């Protein structure tokens with residue numbers, strides 16, 4: 001079976017500015033695939049290219065194995081859900097949903113029936129004759145999804161569809177979208193700058209930065225085995241240490257930092273002499289009263305303790321003033337270290353990663 | 368007297384003065400149409416009469432001129448709407464110097480004196496051996512009335528979300544379908560206003576029509592020729608009728624608009 005969508009070496013230039021840089025991705029039929037990256041990294045540009053509103057400067061887009069060059073947006077088997085939804089304000093809900101059928105010459109009774117059927121599918125009732133302005137944010141969202149599904153696309157393209165909703169509704173719609181995707185078995189290509197969203201919903205995630213792919217992998221792999229420093233620090237919380245890799249043996253490297261010599265797993269493509277950093281997630285660190293043998297230890301002062309219920313977030317300061325984060329699970333008896341107390345920030349070498357330092361300068365509007 | 372009171376007074380005086388200057392000619396005109404005097408005046412009042420309306424009704428020239436006026440006005444609206452709309456869509460899609468030049472060409476007829484438009488229309492079509500007549504009046508008037516339509520539509524286009532066009536294309540619509548189902552419905556208010564303004568601009572037009580009409584009369588030309596031959600009060604009668612039609616139409620339009628607005632607000636309130 002041919003891939004649902006294939007981007008083969010595509011780049012997009014706007015004048016001298018390269019918004020998408022040599023992207024190679026293959027999305028499988030029925031897959032829920034996400035592009036994750038900060039604002040301005042080129043996600044929307046990729047979606048617009050798949051739907052035909054932008055042409056790649058280089059490379060080829062294939063949908064269902066077919067080269068899309070010269071095929072206009074209205075002839076592509078894709079449906080795009082726009083960042084601002086772009087619902088038609090002068091049509092009632094049901095005409096919005098059946099617009100794609102209307103332009104294909106389907107008669108009115110059939111269109112109306114299809115609209116009702118799709119409204120049921122997205123769990124919206126008694127709104128078919130309302131105007132768009134009379135809907136809530138979540139309802140508009142569902143109408144946009146129904147409108148896109150009506151044309152029975154091979155590929156649904158979703159551009160940050162949940163970003164305008166409040167937190168609670170967003171959580172709910174995540175599950176809903178995922179369920180709709182499973183029910184319809186349409187290939188979803190989903191764009192977001194929200195890592196939680198990407199991890200929770202996707203079969204695979206492509207992490208992007210400045211127009212380039214950083215890693216394409218299932219969510220656990222993205223989180224547990226980030227390919228480089230950018231992915232490690234963009235996805236989830238992480239403590240990073242600057243330093244230099246000296247010796248490597250058995251996949252474990254010695255890493256010299258201002259806070260001491262640490263041992264950690266060496267990530268892909270990292271060897272002595274390459275700019276690298278050591279990364280360790282807060283939930284993989286322990287705040288101990290004394291240094292633990294065999295672990296990496298850093299003496300710290302507890303600065304702030306935030307009790308969050310199911311876990312405890314502790315911020316600690318090293319002697320050179322760096323701030324580190326520890327996350328402890330609350331098992332019901334966990335004692336909170338008092339602020340100001342002197343402790344050891346410790347982590348096991350197997351839980352830490354030395355990764356190529358490709359952390360790019362953060363754009364102003366990071367989430 | 369406090370300064371607040373003073374400014375309230377001044378405002379009232381201003382308002383009354385304004386209304387007086389605006390409306391008193393209309394009252395004089397209306398009064399003269401009902402005065403039993405051979406000259407169009409209210410003073411001295413010689414008694415109430417409907418004579419001038421009867422004279423007007425019995426004047427076949429007036430009926431022909433009235434029919435011609437309507438013919439030209441409908442023709443102008445039918446031409447100016449598509450031309451003005453197409454111009455606005457074109458200008459909206461341009462930028463920079465090209466936009467400025469096309470825009471300049473489009474609005475120039477508004478700033479050109481009517482006599483110039485009239486004469487140049489006549490000369491232009493003469494090169495194709497097209498004689499003067501009402502058809503030329505319609506074409507001449509269209510050249511500047513289309514510009515009004517263009518300005519109205521262009522203003523309305525500013526509030527159009529181009530994303531809707533892309534959304535429609537993405538759902539498989541052709542460009543024609545996008546125009547018909549998405550863009551034009553958004554422009555309807557401007558097209559309605561353009562049709563009304565264009566219609567009245569055409570009805571009241573004198574200069575362009577005078578040069579292009581050939582041997583035919585329109586109402587303005589008819590009135591103009593009557594004034595030259597001594598201005599009988601039938602003109603006042605005609606004017607009073609036109610004023611009453613305009614006022615009635617305006618009131619009906621406003622009432623309908625308010626009803627529609629109230630219905631919408633009620634529907635919204637019901638759902639909240």
Ligand SMILES: Nc1ncnc2c1ncn2[C@@H]1O[C@H](COP(=O)(O)OP(=O)(O)O)[C@@H](O)[C@H]1O
Pocket residue numbers: 014017019037038039040041042043044045046
């Ligand atoms: N039509 C355009 N002309 C010029 N620059 C553009 C255009 N569209 C997008 N860009 C630029 O390309 C970059 C990527 O944009 P976009 O794909 O919208 O990012 P994202 O969706 O990831 O936030 C941004 O720096 C943006 O300013």
Ligand SMILES: [Mg+2]
Pocket residue numbers: 040043044083159
């Ligand atoms: Mg975007």
